[in-house]
Amino acid sequence: MTVAPAQPLASSPLAPSAAVREGWLILRVAGVSTAGRVRTLRLVSLTGDTLPSFTPGSHIVVEAGGRTNAYSLTGDFLEPIAYEISVLRIPDGNGGSRWIHDDLDVGQELSVSPPRSAFPPVASAQHHVLVAGGIGITPILSHIRAARLYHRSFEVIYAHRHDAEVPRLRELRALCGPDRLELAQGRAQVTARLRKRLAEQPLGSVLLICGPGPMMEATETIATELGWPSQRIHTERFSTEALDPGSPFTVKLARSGRQLLVPSGVSLLEALEAAEVPVPNLCRRGVCGECRVAVKAGRPEHRDLFLSDEERTANDSLMCCVSRAHDAVLELEL
Amino acid sequence: MTVSPDHTSVPRWPDEPPDVDPTGSSYLVVSTGEAGRAVASRWTAAIASLAKPLWAHHDSGESPLALDGLSRELAAARVGTRVMVAAPERDVLDVLRLARAAGAVDAELRAHVTPASDLRVYCPHCRTDTHARLSVGDTVACEGCHRTLIVYHHVSRLHGAYLGYMVDAEEPTT
Amino acid sequence: MNRVAASDRLSRFPFPYPQDHYRYSTNVEPARRPVITEVGEWGRWTIDVDDEYEAELREREEILVADPSRCVVLAHMRAACWDSLLECLGEAARANPATMSLTREGNSYVWSNARLGEERRFVIGDEDTLGAEPLAYTGSQVQEDIVLLDQREGQLWADAGLVTFAADWSLRFDVGMTFLELHGPVPRVHVEGVIPRAHRFLLRLEAHHPYRRTNWTMSVDRRLDQSTETYPEWGPDRLGVLENPELLPDRLQLRVEVQHLIRLPGSGAIMFLIRTSMVPLRELATVPAWRTRMAAVLRELPQDMVDYKGLTHFRDPAAAWLESAQAAAIATGA
Numbered sequence: 001m002t003v004a005p006a007q008p009l010a011s012s013p014l015a016p017s018a019a020v021r022e023g024w025l026i027l028r029v030a031g032v033s034t035a036g037r038v039r040t041l042r043l044v045s046l047t048g049d050t051l052p053s054f055t056p057g058s059h060i061v062v063e064a065g066g067r068t069n070a071y072s073l074t075g076d077f078l079e080p081i082a083y084e085i086s087v088l089r090i091p092d093g094n095g096g097s098r099w100i101h102d103d104l105d106v107g108q109e110l111s112v113s114p115p116r117s118a119f120p121p122v123a124s125a126q127h128h129v130l131v132a133g134g135i136g137i138t139p140i141l142s143h144i145r146a147a148r149l150y151h152r153s154f155e156v157i158y159a160h161r162h163d164a165e166v167p168r169l170r171e172l173r174a175l176c177g178p179d180r181l182e183l184a185q186g187r188a189q190v191t192a193r194l195r196k197r198l199a200e201q202p203l204g205s206v207l208l209i210c211g212p213g214p215m216m217e218a219t220e221t222i223a224t225e226l227g228w229p230s231q232r233i234h235t236e237r238f239s240t241e242a243l244d245p246g247s248p249f250t251v252k253l254a255r256s257g258r259q260l261l262v263p264s265g266v267s268l269l270e271a272l273e274a275a276e277v278p279v280p281n282l283c284r285r286g287v288c289g290e291c292r293v294a295v296k297a298g299r300p301e302h303r304d305l306f307l308s309d310e311e312r313t314a315n316d317s318l319m320c321c322v323s324r325a326h327d328a329v330l331e332l333e334l
Numbered sequence: 335m336t337v338s339p340d341h342t343s344v345p346r347w348p349d350e351p352p353d354v355d356p357t358g359s360s361y362l363v364v365s366t367g368e369a370g371r372a373v374a375s376r377w378t379a380a381i382a383s384l385a386k387p388l389w390a391h392h393d394s395g396e397s398p399l400a401l402d403g404l405s406r407e408l409a410a411a412r413v414g415t416r417v418m419v420a421a422p423e424r425d426v427l428d429v430l431r432l433a434r435a436a437g438a439v440d441a442e443l444r445a446h447v448t449p450a451s452d453l454r455v456y457c458p459h460c461r462t463d464t465h466a467r468l469s470v471g472d473t474v475a476c477e478g479c480h481r482t483l484i485v486y487h488h489v490s491r492l493h494g495a496y497l498g499y500m501v502d503a504e505e506p507t508t
Numbered sequence: 509m510n511r512v513a514a515s516d517r518l519s520r521f522p523f524p525y526p527q528d529h530y531r532y533s534t535n536v537e538p539a540r541r542p543v544i545t546e547v548g549e550w551g552r553w554t555i556d557v558d559d560e561y562e563a564e565l566r567e568r569e570e571i572l573v574a575d576p577s578r579c580v581v582l583a584h585m586r587a588a589c590w591d592s593l594l595e596c597l598g599e600a601a602r603a604n605p606a607t608m609s610l611t612r613e614g615n616s617y618v619w620s621n622a623r624l625g626e627e628r629r630f631v632i633g634d635e636d637t638l639g640a641e642p643l644a645y646t647g648s649q650v651q652e653d654i655v656l657l658d659q660r661e662g663q664l665w666a667d668a669g670l671v672t673f674a675a676d677w678s679l680r681f682d683v684g685m686t687f688l689e690l691h692g693p694v695p696r697v698h699v700e701g702v703i704p705r706a707h708r709f710l711l712r713l714e715a716h717h718p719y720r721r722t723n724w725t726m727s728v729d730r731r732l733d734q735s736t737e738t739y740p741e742w743g744p745d746r747l748g749v750l751e752n753p754e755l756l757p758d759r760l761q762l763r764v765e766v767q768h769l770i771r772l773p774g775s776g777a778i779m780f781l782i783r784t785s786m787v788p789l790r791e792l793a794t795v796p797a798w799r800t801r802m803a804a805v806l807r808e809l810p811q812d813m814v815d816y817k818g819l820t821h822f823r824d825p826a827a828a829w830l831e832s833a834q835a836a837a838i839a840t841g842a
Contacts, residue, residue: 201412205437285712288535
């Protein structure tokens with residue numbers, strides 16, 4: 001029995017392309033609009049096909065002027081024609097948002113990751129309380145779209161500073177209507193609103209928060225004081241750890257004497273396969289244990305879900321489909 | 335037996351009653367039977383010293399637990415509510431089932447199971463429940479279809495019931 | 509009843525044993541990879557439409573009329589059911605472009621199924637346009653059984669499903685259980701870490717990356733509905749099949765489930781598709797590699813697994829017959 005390589009779906013934008021990283025998409029900037037410090041981009045596929053559906057609250061990682069930044073998707077989420085993001089210009093950040101504001105133009109191409117879901121809606125919730133601060137409204141926008149499509153009860157509390165513009169306000173008002181959107185300006189007003197609303201939510205409600213760190217912590221504190229268990233509180237924290245392509249390292253094959261380079265962004269398994277060193281494998285995600293290889297020397301960097309804590313500390317084997325090396329050279333029993 | 339009791343869906347209850355969760359903002363306490371009453375009274379005393387709103391219901395346990403009052407309280411409950419129940423297992427399963435249907439999550443529920451309980455056994459062949467004093471592995475006649483069921487180590491929290499199935503389908507018929 | 513040419517059935521059969529002995533493992537692998545077998549191919553798509561399509565869907569309909577409890581949808585799973593509809597119809601169309609199509613026109617979808625003479629224009633979220641509850645409609649168009657799991661509180665809850673061809677379990681009883689609770693009664697899989705690993709894998713499953721695994725048991729006669737509900741009907745056959753040894757290899761079937769594990773993007777729910785295939789031992793034995801391997805697997809299988817899989821009464825007779833078929837083939841030089 002042999003398993004043929006996976007067939008990508010013919011019209012899928014995930015089909016192999018010149019994308020820098022495996023699975024990433026090349027999209028074209030089809031539209032740009034700027035309101036104050038917020039620039040909203042519409043990104044479309046190069047072939048005009050619809051883009052992969054995503055779970056509301058998802059974000060994409062964008063390669064922007066040499067940096068990688070995560071931005072929430074704000075638009076329609078079922079086979080959308082475009083991905084839409086809103087970027088706040090941060091003058092003293094890593095430069096990604098400055099590049100998007102100052103250097104990016106309509107018609108240009110961007111390399112973006114597939115959507116990643118880390119802030120999903122809670123289908124079973126009786127009611128969603130969506131709290132956003134400033135640019136934190138972005139993932140909340142797709143939550144609102146989901147709530148409307150699936151007829152779920154929701155309300156939005158949108159906190160903004162006195163002197164700042166309010167990103168996407170017109171669209172927000174259109175999506176929420178008058179009864180489901182509360183604007184709150186300044187800390188005192190926001191705190192008062194939260195203290196009132198969070199004390200009167202029916203059992204079964206959930207709280208989703210996205211905004212600047214201190215604002216999220218303050219909201220969480222108010223909720224906790226009012227008896228909300230942590231399981232009901234969900235915050236959007238972007239994390240790009242799992243996408244970390246890792247440092248390159250050299251692998252020595254003890255039995256054959258060969259040496260291979262494992263570049264950044266290429267898995268050890270892929271490097272071995274490219275060098276025609278066969279390793280049994282199945283899930284290619286670090287869970288099934290099939291690609292386990294014995295380690296003779298060097299410290300593995302374990303990224304799998306298979307090994308026990310003792311097996312990890314022993315450092316005498318690793319899952320080559322996901323794990324890498326802490327040291328420059330790793331010697332394997334191959 | 336290679337089925338791990340720690341991992342079946344049969345609930346495992348700790349021996350000691352749980353404490354009151356002090357982070358709640360209001361409490362619903364249900365108890366049945368004398369042993370249940372004793373545990374619940376310690377809880378209600380603790381809640382009184384927290385000076386937080388309390389609704390308590392006690393049932394003698396002689397007839398099936400009346401759930402109407404609890405249903406009404408749950409329908410009006412706010413986030414911040416904690417539900418606590420001290421009773422034999424069948425009543426505990428019923429209270430927890432009702433609370434979850436009203437939107438409660440595990441972090442908001444605390445239960446203490448007192449000894450000697452009827453089980454509710456679900457018969458999938460005729461889809462009816464049978465109640466009897468039983469343990470897993472016992473057999474019982476189904477009140478719906480009269481087949482002899484064996485009580486299996488599989489519990490549905492949604493139904494508040496153990497799964498039974500026909501014990502003698504694969505016996506030779508003589 | 510032999511509705512279909514044996515050779516077609518065999519050529520698509522997903523023979524489930526990679527080795528001469530069988531144990532539970534977290535045997536997940538990426539989906540949509542064709543598996544080339546000794547006599548054919550399977551696994552190119554996540555939805556499999558074969559020559560039994562019309563007959564099996566009629567049988568499903570009869571089962572649902574007799575027992576509507578085989579389809580259960582908890583209220584909050586509506587979004588997941590719509591997602592599942594799009595995913596299943598879309599894949600069926602990709603796999604069968606000559607007879608099926610799913611096209612989008614603005615806010616509507618148009619599903620066309622020449623096999624059933626079905627043409628339907630529907631709007632997501634609007635049951636009136638579909639003429640049915642979405643999960644029930646999906647089940648009327650594909651042969652797979654479907655279970656939908658909601659991910660929340662770090663658990664996966666089987667909160668909806670349409671299962672008419674269960675192998676000795678009851679959806680009605682299991683609905684509302686977590687993934688871990690569902691697998692409680694299975695021997696070994698918790699202690700050996702198989703289920704916890706599968707669980708961690710599923711929690712991190714991403715949209716647009718479907719996986720699959722296989723499961724197996726044996727059935728007496730080509731009876732698809734082997735649910736706990738109807739156990740009094742099929743249970744006695746497990747003993748009864750031994751009454752006439754001549755018929756044993758025609759009545760005893762190797763029953764295989766191909767399970768697809770798919771993250772549905774819109775709702776974030778996980779969809780389990782379960783596709784059941786059966787071949788009688790006599791047909792299986794026409795493939796030399798399969799008859800020797802299955803005999804070896806049956807002989808070696810530990811008693812607790814034999815009992816859990818319901819093979820207690822006929823493990824030895826089945827193995828013995830396969831071995832006799834092997835001996836006969838050797839004797840005649842086949």
